[in-house]
Amino acid sequence: MATSPASEIINSLGGAGNVASLTHCATRLRFQLHDASGVDKEAVEAIPGVMGAVPQAGERYQVVIGGGVQTVYNDILALPAMKGGGGGGDGDDAASIKARERAKGPRGKVAWLDTLFEFLSDSFRPILGALLGASFFITFMALLATLDVIPDWNAPGVTLEPSWAFVNLMWQCVFVFLPLMVAYNASQKIGADPWVGFSIMAVVMLPGFAALGNADTAQQISFLGSDITTVPIFGIPLTIFDYSSQVFPPLLMAAVLGPLWKLLKKIIPDNLHLIFVPFFAMLIMIPLTAFLIGPIGVYLGAGLAQVLASINTFSPFIFAIVIPLAYPFMVPLGLHWPINAIMLLNIQTLGYDFIQGPMGAWNFACFGATAGVLLLAWREKDKDMKQTATGALAAGLLGGISEPSLYGIHLRFKRIYPRMLVGCFVGGLTIGVGSLLLGLPNGITTQAFVFTSLLTIPAFEPIGLYAIAVGLAFATAMVLVVISGYKPKEQPAEAEPSEYENAPAAAGAAAAGAASVPAGGVLISSPLDGTVVPLSTVPDPVFAGGTMGPGFAIEPSGDTVYAPGPGLIAAAQPTGHAFGLVLDGGVELLIHVGIDTVNLKGEGFDVKVKNGDRVKTGDPLVVFDRAVIEKAGYPLITPVIVLNADDFGTIDDAAEGPVKAGDELITVTSKQAAAAEPSA
Incomplete structure (x- = not known):
């Protein structure tokens, strides 16, 4: 498919506004429309790349794409008109990867914990661009100070000339007002x-709020070992803090504001919401934030920071190793936001940070692994992976x-992680040993919050040790990935595990050398116990009409699907409802367990194989619960389709009637063998 039919498909279905949701399975797009009555089936099927269209009850509509369904699905979601639309698929897009990784840890299992980290993540994610931009200004100022062009711009008591002071404001605008964002x-x-x-948070950041600390009635007191300023407000002591750059006070404020807002909307009549809900929210929350929530947030953050500082003070060596080894597991779960x-x-509070230096070892090990994948992709002429890795590496090295x-890449190919962890360890070890040798009590530090990229290396002190550490982390991970490869050993270099379209042919080539057909043809056995029936009896027009290719169907009597021949698993859907295999000899086979069973989202299916697995005849692929499928009302009939029939000569018709798993059913012969057969 030279161009994606994404926009044409959406237009033919009545536009993006008519799409309520979108999912996909192994071969087709599954739309839930608001109104399917006006859809022209023939017009949809006339779109290049569309193999068929299937109107269904309940305003549901299926568009058959075949092996490239994941690509078309992604292209549709990327359309500007489809922003926010679509559901989930069976592929390896970023959202599904994140969901799977979170499910492995506390997230996804403990509801309140999942909510907490989503709250933290969404509080910071929209401002990452501003933080990244500010970090470049900081790096620029640090580089000029290193070159003695300007004085130490961030040191107490240093006054910059107006020109450089103005440049300094370009990053301060982000960090000073960070609590408001x-x-x-x-x-x-x-x-x-x-x-x-x-507005609530803005009150405690006003110059007038800080000026209250200069009143005649203000007092200096000691609290938890710190000297603080308080001033009585209607007889109640108000603590005066500098809330610039603080993040815990606004987070706590919002956490209290949310339930209060919902309560006010319940007790105040709808026609008065616009006026009184904001008024009473501000009336309650401004004093509560200034007198209680704000100080609690300041002390909470200071306490957590002190715990990490104590660990770093106790042993910068251990701290430098633990941080880069922990981050590869924290980031997929979203646990890095509090850090x-x-x-x-x-x-x-300290004027410097000691966490970002060791964190840089993790980042550069991550980027080094990506560089290794990119080198292999160039060597293997893997166009898709070259594009993915190039973009990822640029985002890492330039943006951190x-x-x-x-x-x-990394969470899709699990061979990468162990190699990347070695890079993390080498980088952290270098920081730890270097800190001991140089007598650095706090390890590598930085005076500003920056993204650890090539461009921000000058922001770290000592710059030499940091550059050596991240360089070794990068090189170690890259070399190990290049030496060992990143895909499963059985999986060929040309195959993309998340792209069903490319996997069968490449996997077949690996399985059978040049995908040559044996002299006697490729024998395909029954994958199930049951009764063989014609494909035309399948209650799905796509399969029944032979749109996907020729084959047969089985009404199963058992509960297990077995490999119908030796070969490779090209596509094992995590929902268990469909499997793509490339048998030795190059035959690409689709086994679709039941009809519309993708809607069960894996319930009742116990998948036994994964992409890239080598199987032999009779190996179990999936065990399914007949009761679950039948209770949901889905037919159990299982089509078995030869997807690349055009590449071969003759394909036998399967003998109808009872069959056992492993019984030989059909033979696929090469075009040469078919041409050599005498005509009747």
Whole structure:
């Protein structure tokens, strides 16, 4: 398919506004439409790349694409008109990878914990661009200070000339007002008016709030070992803090504002919401934030920062190794967000941060693994992976962003992780040993919150040790990935496990050398116990009409699907409802367990194989629960389709009637053998 039919498909279905949701299975797009009555079936089927269209009850509509369904699905979701639309698929897109990885840890199992980290993530994610931009300004200033062009720009008491002071404001605008940005995002995430949350936090950041500490009635007291300023407000002591760059106070404020907002909307009549819900929310939350929530947030952040500082003080060597080894597991689960907040707090309170240096070892090990994948992709002429790895590596080395590498490559190919962890260890070990030799009590530090990329290396001190550490982390991970490869050993270099379209042919080539057909043809056995019936009896027009290719169907009497011949698993759907195999000899086979069983989302299916597995005749592929499928009302009839019939000569008709798994049913012969057969 030279061009994707994505936009044509959406237009033929009545436009993006008519699409309520979209999912996909192994071969087809599954639309839930608002109104399917006006869809022209013939027009849909006339679109290049569409193999068929299947109207269904309940405003559901299926568009058959075949092996490239994942690509078309992604292209549809990428259409501007489809932003926010679509459901989930069976593929390896970033969202499904994240969901699977989170399910392995506490997220996905403990509801409140999942909600907490989603709250933290969505409070920071929208402002990452601003933070990244500010980090480049910081790096620029650090580089100029290193070159003695300007004085130490971030040291106490240093005054810059107006020109450089103005440049300094370009990053301070982000970090000084960071609490307001976090307050807006967190309030929006929690379901309250984000501008009300912004306004509540803005009160404690006003110059007039700080000026209250200069009043004649202000007092200096000692609390938890710190000297703080309080001033009585209507007889109640108000603690005066500098809330610039603080992130825990706005997070706590939003966490309280959300339930309050919902309560106010319940007790105040609908026609008065616009006026009184914001008023009473501000009336309650401004004093509560200034007197209680704000100070609690300051002390909470300081306490967490002190715990990490104590660990680092006790042993910078251990700290430098543990941090880079922990991050590869924290980032997929979203557990790194609280650490980012502590980094900002360290800079606010200590004037420097000691976490980002060791974290850089993880980031560069991650980027090094991606570089290794890119080198292999160039060598193997894998166009898709070259594009993926190039983009991910650019985002990492230039922007310090690890997510494209992590979700686009590393979590899809599990061989990468052990190699990347070695890079993390080498980088962390270098920092730890270097800190001991150089007598650095806090290890590698930075005076600003930056993204650990090539461009921000000058922001770290000592720059030489940091550059050596991240360089070794990068090189170690890259070399190990290049030496060992990143795909399963059985999986050929040309195959993409998430792209069903490409996997069969490549896998077949690996399985049978040049995909040559044996002299006697390729024998295909029954994958099930049951009764063989014609394909035309399948209650699905796509299979019944032979749109996907010739084959047969089985009404199963058992509960297990077995491999119908030796070969490779090209596509094992995690839902268990469909399997693509490439048998020795190059025959691409689709086994579809039941009709519409993808809607069960894996319930009742126990999958026994994965992409790239080598199987022999009779190996179990999946065990299914007949009761679950029958209770849901889905037919159990299982089509077995030869997808690449055009590449071969003759394909026998399967003998109808009872059959046992492993019984030989059909033979697929080569075109040469078919041509040599005498005509009747």
